[in-house]
Amino acid sequence: MEQRILTIEARDSLGKNACRRLRVNAKIPAVVYGKGMESVAVSVDRKELESAIAGEGGINHLITLKGEGPLDGNVVIVADLTRHCLKDRMLHVDLHKINLQENVKVKVPVSITTIAKGIKDGGIQDLVMHEIEIECLPGQIPEHVEVDVSGLEIGESLHVSDLILPSGLKVLDDPSATIVNILGKTKEAEEVVEAE
Numbered sequence: 001m002e003q004r005i006l007t008i009e010a011r012d013s014l015g016k017n018a019c020r021r022l023r024v025n026a027k028i029p030a031v032v033y034g035k036g037m038e039s040v041a042v043s044v045d046r047k048e049l050e051s052a053i054a055g056e057g058g059i060n061h062l063i064t065l066k067g068e069g070p071l072d073g074n075v076v077i078v079a080d081l082t083r084h085c086l087k088d089r090m091l092h093v094d095l096h097k098i099n100l101q102e103n104v105k106v107k108v109p110v111s112i113t114t115i116a117k118g119i120k121d122g123g124i125q126d127l128v129m130h131e132i133e134i135e136c137l138p139g140q141i142p143e144h145v146e147v148d149v150s151g152l153e154i155g156e157s158l159h160v161s162d163l164i165l166p167s168g169l170k171v172l173d174d175p176s177a178t179i180v181n182i183l184g185k186t187k188e189a190e191e192v193v194e195a196e
Contacts, residue, residue, distance in 0.1 A: 003075070004052040006095075008032070008042040008067040019092070028090050032071055033079075034097025040071060046090060053078060060106050060141050063095070075100060075138070100138050105172060107131040108142055110179060114150035118182035123154040126181040132160070133172040140168045152182045 011018070011029065019029040026046045033039035053059050059078035065071050079096035083089060098104055109131050119125055132145050145165065149158055161175035 003062040003064055005066050006044055006048055006052045006063045006076075008044055008065050008071060010067075010069060011041045011043045014041055023089075023091070028093055030093045030095055032065070032074075032076060032095045032097055034074075034076075035099070037097065042067070042071070042095075044093065049090065049093060053081070055143075058109070060108060060143070062098075062138055062141070065095075071097075077104065077106065077138070077141075098138050102137075103135050103170075104138055104141070105133060105135050106141055107133050109144045111144040111146050112149055112180065113146045114148050116149040116152040116182045118152050118154040118156065121154060122185055124183045124185070125149070126183050127179070128181060129160075129173070129177060129179045132163070132179075134165070135170045135172055136168050140166070142166075142169070147179060149180055149182070152180070154182050154184045157181045 008030070011022070022029050022043050027043040028046050028049055030042050030044050031039050032042055052063050053061060055061070059081055063076050063078070065074050065076060074097050076095040076097050078093060080094040081090060082092040084091055110127065110129055112125070112127065116123070116125060145163065147158060147163070152158060157178045158180050159175065160171055160173045160177045160179060163171060165171065
């Protein structure tokens, strides 16, 4: 996964009003933290942050910090991104400083790459898990986990234990958890088809 660059600025003022002033000026309040360091309050440009997390990898992109001070050149991932519940605009971001030689835990989106046999036979696909939690080195974080459902019939499921992942990736979710089900038609749908 490619690395992105994010410019940070130190922020002295904390609290609701200071954060509100930042947002009015197209800045997002942020905090950088990590192993062996105290958390540091910073701000980032909203458009630059949107660009850094754009694309399929989303918040799992490796981001190199650019700015004055000891954080310059450090690599982070987005640990948490808070958005406004109605307007979907960014309110705050937590940036986790990482060591490129140590494993990290991340949630990666699930991508269904094939069409199940059960769907071709009239079934319905029910995606239960939209993301999988994995542990790996930062340079190995995939943009998504591909799931092949081509062999699934109506009434069958694919579980976490059925995933085939590249070496170096460890799944942290329950192996018995269902990722996707192939469901049969409901009685109502069958009755509508028969009525026609």
